[in-house]
Amino acid sequence: AQSVTQLDSQVPVFEEAPVELRCNYSSSVSVYLFWYVQYPNQGLQLLLKYLSGSTLVKGINGFEAEFNKSQTSFHLRKPSVHISDTAEYFCAVSRTGGFKTIFGAGTRLFVKA
Amino acid sequence: NAGVTQTPKFQVLKTGQSMTLQCAQDMNHNSMYWYRQDPGMGLRLIYYSASEGTTDKGEVPNGYNVSRLNKREFSLRLESAAPSQTSVYFCASSELSPGGSEQYFGPGTRLTVT
Numbered sequence: 001a002q003s004v005t006q007l008d009s010q011v012p013v014f015e016e017a018p019v020e021l022r023c024n025y026s027s028s029v030s031v032y033l034f035w036y037v038q039y040p041n042q043g044l045q046l047l048l049k050y051l052s053g054s055t056l057v058k059g060i061n062g063f064e065a066e067f068n069k070s071q072t073s074f075h076l077r078k079p080s081v082h083i084s085d086t087a088e089y090f091c092a093v094s095r096t097g098g099f100k101t102i103f104g105a106g107t108r109l110f111v112k113a
Numbered sequence: 114n115a116g117v118t119q120t121p122k123f124q125v126l127k128t129g130q131s132m133t134l135q136c137a138q139d140m141n142h143n144s145m146y147w148y149r150q151d152p153g154m155g156l157r158l159i160y161y162s163a164s165e166g167t168t169d170k171g172e173v174p175n176g177y178n179v180s181r182l183n184k185r186e187f188s189l190r191l192e193s194a195a196p197s198q199t200s201v202y203f204c205a206s207s208e209l210s211p212g213g214s215e216q217y218f219g220p221g222t223r224l225t226v227t
Contacts, residue, residue, distance in 0.1 A: 044218045
């Protein structure tokens with residue numbers, strides 16, 4: 001079975017500062033990894049995903065994530081955040097060939113002026 | 114394209130009442146899902162339908178039933194609502210398998226059971 005741990009429940013950061021949201025996963029089989037973003041009162045939308053190949057994945061809105069197999073991590077980064085990045089971010093994992101996606105508990109990113 | 118639509122947006126039920134949450138997608142996706150979102154717990158899969166004509170249990174199926182009415186529509190039924198089912202419910206869809214496929218989410222239904 002797969003599991004996902006998001007290491008921070010809330011991350012406050014000032015505008016234009018860099019940010020890293022941490023995600024660790026566990027799985028005994030190959031997995032796909034995802035980051036989704038949820039703005040207030042909306043559904044989730046995909047930021048980026050890692051399927052295979054390059055371990056550095058670039059997504060929308062200037063976000064990127066790095067897959068580290070040895071540390072079983074998939075941390076999300078942005079070099080300079082904006083107020084509009086305030087949202088909840090979910091890391092997710094699915095088994096290759098499987099139908100179930102397991103979501104982490106979420107990290108609330110607060111960007112302050 | 115409307116994407117994934119859900120009705121209703123809000124609902125208040127009394128304990129023991131029943132209701133059906135409706136979901137429809139217009140992206141010709143094969144797979145559809147129902148999740149519930151609770152504070153500090155992320156999203157948990159209730160049921161999913163890998164393709165038209167099939168449904169399977171997820172992590173938290175107790176107290177729920179589903180129907181894949183056709184390729185577009187996937188409904189979630191609460192037969193006898195309980196306060197523990199107070200939550201935000203999201204429907205999602207994807208191409209054949211989520212393994213590698215992005216899931217597209219509806220806007221959610223906020224359900225309160227008193």
